[in-house]
């Protein structure tokens with residue numbers, strides 16, 4: 001069975017998903033596209049061979065020719081659109097974050113629990129990235145011993161114009177929250193947020209440094225620097241009792257020239273995580289076909305947003321904040 005998809009939002013990420021699915025994912029076809037900019041929707045629909053352009057996202061969700069929905073519209077629209085997919089009993093892959101507040105995530109979880117089945121996957125694609133998968137398998141093999149520290153560095157070239165002071169946490173660091181929960185197989189329980197004092201202006205892209213208590217006592221450190229200028233760079237090192245595992249970014253060529261050696265950085269996350277996006281999309285389609293969902297659930301989406309909320313609170317209070325979570329419904333065990 002070919003899964004017929006509807007895509008809501010074809011900005012930077014939605015377009016990337018549409019192109020990846022159309023050219024590299026088996027078992028799926030793109031049936032319909034919606035975007036607030038109708039011309040853009042038509043252009044991408046023509047490019048990826050989608051039969052239809054929907055003027056209203058709710059019509060796309062209810063279209064009987066659409067079996068599953070990918071949501072890549074602005075963050076503030078995620079909750080309502082995902083709720084509509086659950087109400088229509090259609091599998092949905094929603095870009096991160098699932099919703100801006102944990103209260104809204106819980107509303108969604110409630111709807112999914114009432115529907116009695118998992119419909120929602122959240123686009124925390126790093127879970128599919130080969131370098132993180134390898135890190136987790138080295139940890140599971142046991143030869144490195146207990147994990148003590150997980151260091152994460154997350155740098156962008158420049159913060160987008162719509163970033164506000166909290167976005168480094170709510171929009172960028174959420175990836176690290178999710179991957180730390182996944183890697184260490186448990187929740188983050190407390191967070192402290194620091195900013196360097198020596199900056200002349202505290203722009204939304206200025207660095208933030210976070211320290212969190214991870215599962216099993218592992219300490220997690222995260223630097224997010226959205227205005228890092230030199231390139232898109234994500235680093236990670238898991239420090240264990242008997243050794244460490246470092247992430248490797250994909251490097252396909254090293255240039256030797258003029259007495260130096262170099263590699264280049266991408267301008268944003270799409271090239272760095274292109275394998276992760278492709279494997280996530282393929283895994284989503286396979287999960288729909290087999291009825292066995294994989295990837296980040298609505299609960300994982302809630303947990304990451306909950307950590308972000310506590311992080312924003314710590315940014316304001318200047319204190320370490322605990323991160324209590326709600327009781328996890330059986331559906332997500």
Ligand code: ISE
Pocket residue numbers: 156171172175226269
């Ligand atoms: C963006 O939304 C992403 O998801 C990227 O992976 C992240 O690096 C960036 O900071 C976010 O704004």
